[in-house]
Amino acid sequence: MEKNKIIICPYEEVTMADIHKCLEMGFTTVEDIKRLTRVGMGPCQGRDCIHIVVDEISKFNHIKKSDIELMHIRPNLANIPLKALMEHKK
Amino acid sequence: MKKVMIIGAGISGLFAAFNLSKEKDLDITVIDKGYFLNGATGRNGAGIRMQWSSKLNCLLSKYSVEFFENGEEHLKYKDSIEFKQKGYLLLSNDEEEHQQFIKNIKLQNSLGIPSKLLTKDEVKKLVPIIDETKFYSAAFCHKDGHLNPFKVSEALFLACKENGVKFHFYEELEDVKIQTNKVSKVITSKATYEVDYLIGTAGSFTKELGVLMNIDIPVYPEKHEILATMPVSKMIEPMIMSFSKNFYIQQVPHGPLIMGEGGNHHSTHSQDSSIEFLESISSKVLNILPTLGDVKVQRQWAGSYDMSPDRNPIISKTKIENFIVACGFSGRGFMIAPATGVLIRDLLLNQESSIEGINLEDLSINRFEQRTNEVELSFV
Numbered sequence: 001m002e003k004n005k006i007i008i009c010p011y012e013e014v015t016m017a018d019i020h021k022c023l024e025m026g027f028t029t030v031e032d033i034k035r036l037t038r039v040g041m042g043p044c045q046g047r048d049c050i051h052i053v054v055d056e057i058s059k060f061n062h063i064k065k066s067d068i069e070l071m072h073i074r075p076n077l078a079n080i081p082l083k084a085l086m087e088h089k090k
Numbered sequence: 091m092k093k094v095m096i097i098g099a100g101i102s103g104l105f106a107a108f109n110l111s112k113e114k115d116l117d118i119t120v121i122d123k124g125y126f127l128n129g130a131t132g133r134n135g136a137g138i139r140m141q142w143s144s145k146l147n148c149l150l151s152k153y154s155v156e157f158f159e160n161g162e163e164h165l166k167y168k169d170s171i172e173f174k175q176k177g178y179l180l181l182s183n184d185e186e187e188h189q190q191f192i193k194n195i196k197l198q199n200s201l202g203i204p205s206k207l208l209t210k211d212e213v214k215k216l217v218p219i220i221d222e223t224k225f226y227s228a229a230f231c232h233k234d235g236h237l238n239p240f241k242v243s244e245a246l247f248l249a250c251k252e253n254g255v256k257f258h259f260y261e262e263l264e265d266v267k268i269q270t271n272k273v274s275k276v277i278t279s280k281a282t283y284e285v286d287y288l289i290g291t292a293g294s295f296t297k298e299l300g301v302l303m304n305i306d307i308p309v310y311p312e313k314h315e316i317l318a319t320m321p322v323s324k325m326i327e328p329m330i331m332s333f334s335k336n337f338y339i340q341q342v343p344h345g346p347l348i349m350g351e352g353g354n355h356h357s358t359h360s361q362d363s364s365i366e367f368l369e370s371i372s373s374k375v376l377n378i379l380p381t382l383g384d385v386k387v388q389r390q391w392a393g394s395y396d397m398s399p400d401r402n403p404i405i406s407k408t409k410i411e412n413f414i415v416a417c418g419f420s421g422r423g424f425m426i427a428p429a430t431g432v433l434i435r436d437l438l439l440n441q442e443s444s445i446e447g448i449n450l451e452d453l454s455i456n457r458f459e460q461r462t463n464e465v466e467l468s469f470v
Contacts, residue, residue, distance in 0.1 A: 031125040082372040083383030089369035
């Protein structure tokens with residue numbers, strides 16, 4: 001299958017071709033690839049997609065998956081409405 | 091070949107490298123202690139504006155907006171840097187702030203920046219979901235807007251590589267060797283380099299870089315927090331901002347709302363997120379945009395402003411002859427980086443500022459000893 005038809009993140013519209021473009025530019029960490037493609041920035045915050053990125057980094061650079069650092073996990077773990085946060089303040 | 095080393099691959103370092111890479115006989119290396127865009131460039135609010143209270147900032151930002159308007163062409167970038175000029179809407183809270191707006195607009199207009207006051211009806215037309223009873227008056231500049239920090243940085247990185255610039259990530263500066271008042275060697279976590287010029291564009295970490303050379307660089311890091319919501323349908327076109335209420339909100343092209351507020355004025359390199367920020371920003375935003383209550387927060391993060399004493403940038407030579415610094419941007423390093431890059435080049439080549447109206451003396455680190463610059467008032 002063509003790399004630009006393999007969807008890694010449907011929300012941020014990131015394809016396998018986007019991931020490989022970063023690897024070919026010389027970026028080899030999850031944090032780099034996240035910023036260049038927005039993978040991991042969507043509603044799942046990386047839970048559904050980052051393992052694929054790790055796989056690709058591992059294959060491209062011949063490094064063990066366990067040696068690849070995952071990305072920093074940002075709050076929030078669930079999506080919270082603004083009004084709930086405002087009311088919590090009161 | 092003269093060897094140039096740039097410390098920090100954020101937006102200022104990238105624009106410095108880009109401008110210098112067009113000069114002959116310079117061998118340029120950029121090092122960064124972390125991943126690409128780990129610092130303030132990858133954490134900023136992605137806004138670009140020309141509405142400032144000081145002439146210096148107006149001119150630096152006007153030059154930069156004109157660069158970004160043709161950014162893809164300047165950088166030979168095949169993708170888009172996503173410069174969306176839908177304006178900045180600044181809200182005042184009382185008569186005093188309104189009078190300052192009038193003063194600012196007069197200055198901005200005299201420099202060719204098309205800002206103006208808007209009536210409440212005009213504001214309502216521009217942002218239908220705004221509660222017009224919750225602010226006093228409004229200023230607007232339609233040429234201000236949003237720019238994607240990741241895209242423009244990628245474009246710069248590729249253009250620099252094309253011009254022969256070398257980049258080393260995850261490489262940290264450890265020491266410098268000084269000989270006859272010049273930096274001769276740079277020692278990093280990975281190698282030792284001989285250098286002819288050293289350029290410090292490390293944001294608030296530039297202070298620590300100065301310490302290695304016994305130079306007091308008067309900047310400190312101030313933590314600022316931001317959140318991004320889930321993508322929603324188009325609701326807000328301009329960036330909306332209030333200096334006195336200390337917040338801003340914009341909707342980025344692919345849908346999420348981005349909002350943030352200023353920090354506590356104490357020095358910290360912390361980039362931790364807080365629940366207090368979420369509560370505070372939600373209250374401020376829902377006060378003025380009450381229909382956004384059901385929009386969900388997707389992620390939050392923090393980053394550092396590198397604050398200078400007069401809230402104006404330091405782009406300057408130092409007492410170490412071949413060491414140039416660019417820092418102290420006080421929250422606008424991203425917006426004015428095209429100007430920063432050109433001025434760093436001018437300093438390195440020992441020439442006058444090539445930006446009309448800008449005197450390099452006004453950006454010099456020596457200004458803090460000699461006199462006081464006009465303090466910039468318009469920031470969050």
